[in-house]
Amino acid sequence: MSVLRTHAAAAMLGVSPNTLRSWERRFGYPTPQRTAGGHRQFDLAEIEALRQAFEETHNVSSAISVARERGSGPSSPTRLRSALRRFDEVEADRILEESLAVRSVERTVEEVLLPSIDGLGAAAGESPSAELGFALRWAAGWLAAAKRVAPAPTRPEGVLIFDASATCDIDALHAQALELCLRRAGVRTLLLTAELDASRLAHVLQAIDPRLVVLTGRRAWRDAVSRIAYQTRGAVNLVEVLDFRGALGDSGYSSVPRLGMSAVVARDLLLARLNADHQPARPRRAPGLAKVS
Amino acid sequence: MRRLHALRPAPVDEQGQQLVSFCGHCGLRPDPHAPPPPSRVCGHCGLGLVLQAAVDLAPRPDEPFLVVDTSLSVCAVSAAAEALFAIDETDAVNKHIADFLVPADANAPSAENLLALLVDVAAGSREACTAVVRPRQEYGVRFWARIGPCGSPRAALLVLS
Numbered sequence: 001m002s003v004l005r006t007h008a009a010a011a012m013l014g015v016s017p018n019t020l021r022s023w024e025r026r027f028g029y030p031t032p033q034r035t036a037g038g039h040r041q042f043d044l045a046e047i048e049a050l051r052q053a054f055e056e057t058h059n060v061s062s063a064i065s066v067a068r069e070r071g072s073g074p075s076s077p078t079r080l081r082s083a084l085r086r087f088d089e090v091e092a093d094r095i096l097e098e099s100l101a102v103r104s105v106e107r108t109v110e111e112v113l114l115p116s117i118d119g120l121g122a123a124a125g126e127s128p129s130a131e132l133g134f135a136l137r138w139a140a141g142w143l144a145a146a147k148r149v150a151p152a153p154t155r156p157e158g159v160l161i162f163d164a165s166a167t168c169d170i171d172a173l174h175a176q177a178l179e180l181c182l183r184r185a186g187v188r189t190l191l192l193t194a195e196l197d198a199s200r201l202a203h204v205l206q207a208i209d210p211r212l213v214v215l216t217g218r219r220a221w222r223d224a225v226s227r228i229a230y231q232t233r234g235a236v237n238l239v240e241v242l243d244f245r246g247a248l249g250d251s252g253y254s255s256v257p258r259l260g261m262s263a264v265v266a267r268d269l270l271l272a273r274l275n276a277d278h279q280p281a282r283p284r285r286a287p288g289l290a291k292v293s
Numbered sequence: 294m295r296r297l298h299a300l301r302p303a304p305v306d307e308q309g310q311q312l313v314s315f316c317g318h319c320g321l322r323p324d325p326h327a328p329p330p331p332s333r334v335c336g337h338c339g340l341g342l343v344l345q346a347a348v349d350l351a352p353r354p355d356e357p358f359l360v361v362d363t364s365l366s367v368c369a370v371s372a373a374a375e376a377l378f379a380i381d382e383t384d385a386v387n388k389h390i391a392d393f394l395v396p397a398d399a400n401a402p403s404a405e406n407l408l409a410l411l412v413d414v415a416a417g418s419r420e421a422c423t424a425v426v427r428p429r430q431e432y433g434v435r436f437w438a439r440i441g442p443c444g445s446p447r448a449a450l451l452v453l454s
Binding site: 019 | 317318330331332333334339340341342344360362368369370382383386387443446448
């Protein structure tokens with residue numbers, strides 16, 4: 001999503017920043033996001049739509065009406081968030097379909113779907129709103145449908161993702177997004193909850209034979225995640241455990257490599273590791289696997 | 294630089310009438326000697342776009358006015374008109390003009406019918422003229438209205454006096 005700070009957006013429209021802020025108060029449009037520091041970030045598509053509407057109308061309110069009706073051009077997180085706030089499932093589906101016409105699935109997920117739901121997030125300690133609950137379920141369904149039509153795996157290596165996120169947690173969607181990105185890249189991928197009994201992972205490790213294990217979700221008991229990492233390392237030879245979106249916290253003592261916060265970046269890093277290890281043949285099965293199960 | 298701006302020729306319409314600029318919300322006329330603004334948004338109120346109309350037709354800042362397009366939808370409502378009709382511009386935009394104003398003389402011949410007049414003016418097929426109107430659902434109140442073309446884009450300007 002391309003965003004503009006207040007001064008840049010105001011300059012683009014040829015008005016003062018105060019005028020732009022007064023429109024936000026009076027008309028509720030354009031609707032800026034806020035940075036962590038509280039600064040406004042305007043959606044470039046909304047500003048561009050408004051600028052075009054100024055040429056076609058006679059007043060600011062009618063220009064805003066035109067820009068709203070027309071939509072803000074290409075699908076944006078703002079439009080999707082607005083649809084989700086209205087519980088408008090059909091409109092939300094349509095916005096993502098429009099996005100798929102101009103963006104790849106990965107970019108649609110990264111630039112439209114996830115930012116829109118991030119913007120609905122509840123503050124720490126607050127219970128999630130009905131809008132967030134609806135949005136999470138809808139997005140999980142959309143990602144599951146996209147996963148269902150992903151191509152069959154083309155690579156021999158497997159990747160296992162353990163998701164330790166809580167209910168109504170955006171991290172669960174990021175884990176799903178990573179699984180989708182890896183599957184679309186032809187990697188055998190399985191997403192499991194981290195609440196599994198760590199001592200009973202033998203069957204899945206045998207079936208997937210993962211080369212990489214990713215831990216994600218920040219709301220699990222840390223020792224549960226650590227146990228999974230320990231068991232996996234003990235069960236499978238040459239397996240590498242990685243952290244996606246800070247599952248292991250920021251203590252500074254962890255030796256687990258971090259994949260960052262973006263599913264697409266994480267996918268690229270995982271593929272680079274798989275490609276680097278692809279040349280030499282590695283032993284198929286861990287000799288100590290039977291001991292774990 | 295100021296002198297150079299002052300030497301710019303005054304804009305005229307197709308009939309050679311001198312045009313003046315005014316804000317579509319507050320009605321203020323921008324300083325003709327000032328350098329051209331970076332956008333059409335009024336630098337004074339920030340709520341209107343700068344429009345142009347013939348000098349005889351253009352409203353004074355205290356005169357209520359509306360802008361209507363060829364589909365008879367309200368495109369702009371001045372601040373004075375908001376106060377006169379007790380409406381908010383955001384609620385009035387895109388509504389039909391007949392929701393706010395109707396002809397004071399219901400028996401007027403069709404050529405003088407207010408709505409036909411507005412469509413013709415907005416389409417550019419009729420010159421500026423005057424009509425007598427009244428607020429909808431209000432009796433005993435009449436306004437003289439100057440009606441003529443304005444733009445851009447082309448529309449009918451209805452100034453109440």
